[in-house]
Amino acid sequence: MILTGPAIAAARAAGDIAIDPYDASRLSPNAYDWRLGDDLRICDGDLDAATPTTCTETTIPRTGFVLEPGPLYLGVTYEKTGSEVYAQLLNGNRNIGALGIWVHVSAPLGHQGHAIRWTLEIRASTPVRVYPRMTFGKLAFLQPLGATASYQQHGLKYTNSQGIEVSRLYEEIPGSGRP
Numbered sequence: 001m002i003l004t005g006p007a008i009a010a011a012r013a014a015g016d017i018a019i020d021p022y023d024a025s026r027l028s029p030n031a032y033d034w035r036l037g038d039d040l041r042i043c044d045g046d047l048d049a050a051t052p053t054t055c056t057e058t059t060i061p062r063t064g065f066v067l068e069p070g071p072l073y074l075g076v077t078y079e080k081t082g083s084e085v086y087a088q089l090l091n092g093n094r095n096i097g098a099l100g101i102w103v104h105v106s107a108p109l110g111h112q113g114h115a116i117r118w119t120l121e122i123r124a125s126t127p128v129r130v131y132p133r134m135t136f137g138k139l140a141f142l143q144p145l146g147a148t149a150s151y152q153q154h155g156l157k158y159t160n161s162q163g164i165e166v167s168r169l170y171e172e173i174p175g176s177g178r179p
């Protein structure tokens with residue numbers, strides 16, 4: 001089941017959902033309108049799943065930053081969101097899709113028990129200028145079914161994520177160039 005906007009507001013008031021900073025006017029019928037954070041990492045060259053990705057870091061100026069087709073950009077949500085009770089689905093929205101922007105690459109799920117500023121894997125289909133703290137998509141909350149589970153308790157790779165993080169899949173690949 002997906003939470004309605006009023007249900008998201010009520011769950012936040014009850015302490016079951018954290019959205020920081022929060023702005024009630026960003027609620028829509030079934031989601032919260034999240035924003036693009038200020039920082040961006042531009043991934044360098046070819047990527048290798050067995051090696052930590054190297055990136056060039058930048059801050060998106062108030063005058064905007066042009067995303068180009070081709071490079072993979074790692075961005076971050078402006079909001080820190082999380083819930084011990086609900087799972088989350090982070091996506092773009094109609095406005096962002098119509099600008100040819102992918103806000104993540106095949107990674108929409110936020111686990112229960114994981115409160116973070118999300119890492120975004122951003123791609124552009126055509127050159128497009130983006131601005132810090134612009135609305136970048138919709139965040140939905142889902143009522144899970146089954147025994148209680150928490151990402152935090154499982155101590156998975158991104159448990160202690162602080163802002164933008166590169167893929168840590170290299171930790172799983174035997175003989176990889178792990179640091």
Ligand SMILES: O=c1ccn([C@H]2C[C@H](O)[C@@H](COP(=O)(O)OP(=O)(O)OP(=O)(O)O)O2)c(=O)[nH]1
Pocket residue numbers: 104105107108109110111114116117118119120121151156157158159
């Ligand atoms: O684009 C995304 C997708 C997910 N997450 C966060 C939320 C989620 O709770 C966590 C783990 O996501 P996922 O389960 O997809 O990670 P994984 O690649 O399977 O790694 P792990 O082994 O840690 O589960 O990462 C992001 O920051 N950005």
